[in-house]
Amino acid sequence: MQEKNSQNTFDAIVIGSGISGGWAAKELCEKGKSTLLLERGRDVRHIRDYPTATMDPWEFPNRxxxxxxxxxxxxxxxRCYAFDDATEHFFVKDEEHPYIQEKPMDWIRGYQLGGRSLIWARQTQRWSRFEFEKPSRDGYSIPWPIAYDDLAPWYSHVESFVGISGNKDGLETLPDGEFLAPWKMNKVEAEMARMINNSYDDRHVIIGRCAHLTMPKEIHTAQGRGQCQARNLCYRGCPYGAYFSSNSSTIPWAEKTGNLSLKTDSVVHSILYNDTEKRAIGVKVIDRISKEERHYFANIIFVNAGSLNSNLILLNSRSERFPNGLGNDHDVLGRYIAFHNYRGSLTATRPGNLDSYYSGRRPTAIVIPNFRNVYSNDSDFHGxxxxxxxxxxxxxxxxxxxxQFGPDYKHTLSEPGHWSVFMMMQGETIPKYESRVHLSRDQKDQWGVPLLVTSVDYDSNDERLLQDFLKQGEEMxxxxxxxxxxHHDNGQAPGLDIHIVGGVRMGNDSKNSMVDKWCRLHACKNVFVTDGACLSSTGVQNPSLTYMAMTARAVSKAIEVLKASL
Amino acid sequence: MNRRATIRNLGFVTSAAVLTPAIFSNCSSDNYSLQFLNKREFEFIDSLAEFILPETERSPGARLAKVANFIDQYIAVCYSEDQKKDFLEGIVNFEKRCKDQFKRVFKNITADQKGELLRDPDIHETAAYQKMKSLILFGFFTSQQGMNQALRYVAVPGGYEGDISYTEGEGAWAL
Incomplete structure (x- = not known):
């Protein structure tokens, strides 16, 4: 073990610079804490390192x-929709980072500064009280130790800084937030919305909420970010900084405080636990390029490596006290992995309105918040x-x-055609004991970290939920x-949704959960896990906003802990 | 208005260029060297593409958009060996059919004869032909000429409007 010195010792260490790690670093630095942010991938600087951001389609040889x-x-x-010739430099290549699939799982990763916050889909909705209440009410997960009201102020806190466009719709199933101007529906979307709204009491059609600056405020221009130009080339990195990423927002903001130390190319092997002090004391890092081992020390450690990698690091953090992984006294770590069911979609045509068109490329869609099992379990499935x-x-x-040739053919194809409609689902899945990740006993990656083994699958609840969506979607x-x-069922494997959660789930009972209501490991209170790994159910919403709010809330607790330890 | 005028002017200038033998027979004029197709295969794709998407007063055609160049390099980079083999076989079969019927290769038959051939289900229903045609459309409508002159391309829209009036002839958005 290396000796502690002023160069390698900090108030806090944050593992991972993606959407939640960036928030942990920003909040800790703003509170005056010296913070080391570790990123396993290369440095990616806002704008400078977006090589394709302003290229025209024909400039790509394969278009x-x-x-x-x-x-x-x-x-x-x-298989990821966002992986193409213009974006591939922000995605992990299969052979560089292997893992073992006991059951098919597509694990889509982005190993660079900012992680997947550069390439996320940017849709941001708050959880409602039902997402916190339903899982235990309907018996498919343990009780959430926090309620909507605990998280609501933290949603507001992150929304104001991130910049979320949306309309105040006043819905109990999808609470309003701190919104910038909403995007508009086009004429056909709006007609459809009216017809659906008029036909149901329990279904509401609204414009999507997303992390795009439609009308930047002072807090956004202070970050150097500008208004969304509706280019919809976001996955290449935005030269306007109009969508939120760690790179455009939280990381430079943290750097401005002077409290941030940033180390890229730093693969975290494990968290160091001291059996005498009975707490985590730092992390063991392997240099991505030189493979040299280094140790860093801190009073507080935030684990924000991305759901599955946070599981991996904890599983690999073995000590005399924790032979099965840090905080894993009851075989809960790595279990209850869940994800979002994106299998179903519908396509349709809609006659008329050939004199109406739209302009610009809107970065969000029309949303119908969940209407199933809201007030009671009234369907033949959970969630x-x-x-x-x-x-x-x-x-x-x-x-x-x-x-199919000639001048008329070319002219016809140069005109916009009829209206077509695409509808898709984002379904909850059930966290189950047998849905798990664990470590390979004999295979390691080039940094000496055991390979992750995934064993996660669909179940009959997912099939019933899918069928219900297809039926209700057709009706609407x-x-x-x-x-x-x-109807379409793409049959995609778990993981391609990118919304993998769990493994380090939150709960009051340390026998069936890993972290407490502040995202702290029950058995090692100075380690916080605030990415998707800490969720004990998936919700129906896109999860990133909730990760950010959970992180900011956890930091407020960490600051208290740091004060107490002085 | 300006856009229309520009297109017409471009059309005028470029129809003269089309007659330049260098462009018609190979790619040396734009320093493009073939990566996959041979000269005869290239000429076939080039004349098929221009027949399907010809230059008109309204917009340039496939030849000006260098669709055959695109297809040549696209296949070289994006196709598997099996797909490459199928593609070449498709050209051989097409040209054989063309010669059996009209005694000439495709680029040398008349427009009416080309039309007759392409209306024949034995040609246009084959998987090989469908593949060629979809590559031609893709190559054209993603080219600089296709996106800017047949369609409308706006790199930086600046915002989103959901209900603007559309009049035929304005052109669909390229993206």
Whole structure:
């Protein structure tokens, strides 16, 4: 073990610079705590390191498509909708970071400063009280030790800084937040919304809420960020800083305080636990390039490596006290992994409105908050789902009548076609004991870290929920005047949703949960896990906003702990 | 208004260029060297693409958009060996059919004869032809010319409007 010195000792260490780690670093630094932010990947600086951000489509030799070699070598990453010729530099390549799939799971990762906050889908909705109440009410998970009201002020705290566009809709199932101006629906989306709203008491159609600066405020311009230009090229990194990422926002903000030490290319091997002091004292890091081992020390450690990697680090943090992984006294660590069910979608056409068009590329969709099992478990499945839809006019790749060549053909394809509608689901899945990740006994990566083994699958609840979405979706599209409605089940593996949560789940009972209501390990109170790993249920919402709010709330507790330890 | 005028002017200038033998027979004029297709195969794709998406007063055609260059390099980089083999076989079969029927290769038959061939389900319903055609459309409508002159391309829209009136002839958004 290296000796502590002023160079390697900090008030706090944050493992991971993605969406939650960036928040941990910002909050700790603003409170005057010396903070070491560790990132396993390379440095990516806002704007400077977005090589494709302003390229036109024709400047890509394959017009955005992947080369055969890239696709052949990356079957997992290639399945992600955002992985293409313009963005591949922000995604982990399959062979660089192997893992073992006992059951199929697509693990999509971004190992660089900012992590996946550069390439996220940026949809941000608060959980409602039902997401906290339902899992134990309906018996599919342990009770949440926090309620909506505990998190609400922290939602406000992060929303104001991040910049969230949205409309105040006044819905109990999807609470309002601190919103910038909402995006608009196009004419057909708005017509459909009216028709659906008029037909149901329990279903509400609203414009999506997303982390885009529609009307930047002073707090955003102070971050050097500007207004969204509706280019919808976000996955390349935004030269306007219009969508929220660690790179454009929290990390430079933390750096400005003078309290941040940032080390990229630093692969965290494990957390160091001292059996005498009965607490975590630091982390063991392997240099990504030189493979040199280094130790860093701190009073507080935040684990924000991304759900599965946070599990991996804790599982690999073994000591005399914790032979099965840090804080894992009751075989809970790595278990109760859940994700979002994105399998179902519907396509349809909608006649008319050929004199109406839209301009710009809006970065969000139309949202129908969950309407299933809200006040009671009134369906043949547990959990719920949100639905999203968009309407747009078809383009040059549509089928047209007549000769498939010649001047008329070209002119027809140069015109916008009929309106088409796409609807998709985001469904809750049930966290189960047998849905787990664990460590390989014999295989390690090039940094000496055991490979992660994943064993997560769908169950019959997911099938019933999927069928319900398809049925209800069809009914709503019918009501909304659509035709040619078709069902699709993409059959995708868990993980491609990117919303993997759990493994270090939160609860009051240390026998069946890993962290307390402040995201602290029950058995090692100076370690906080505030990314998706700490969720004991998935919710129906896109999760990143909740990770950010949980993180800011946990830091407020960590500050108290640090004060007490002085 | 300006856009229309620009397109017409471009159309005028470029139709003269099309007649330049260098462009018609190979790519040496723009320093493009073939990566996958041979010269005959390239000429086939080039004439098929221009016949499907010809230059008109309204917008340039596939040849000006260098669709055949794109397809050549795209196949070289994005196709598996099997897909490459199928693609070449598709050209051979098409040209064989063309020669059986009209005694000439595709680029040398008349427009009417080309039309007759492409209306034949035995041609246009084959998987090989469908693949060629979809590559031609993709290559054209993602090219600088296709996106800016056949369609409308705005790199930085600045915002989103949900209900603007559309008049036929304005062109669909390129993105």
């Amino acid at each position: 955005g498509h992947l080369s055969f070699e890239m696709e052949e070598k990356n079957p997992i990453a290639s 719920g789902y949100m639905s999203f839809y968009t309407a747009s006019r078809t383009g040059w790749n549509r089928e047209v009548e007549g000769d 599209l019918n009501i909304a005047g659509c035709q040619n409605i078709q």
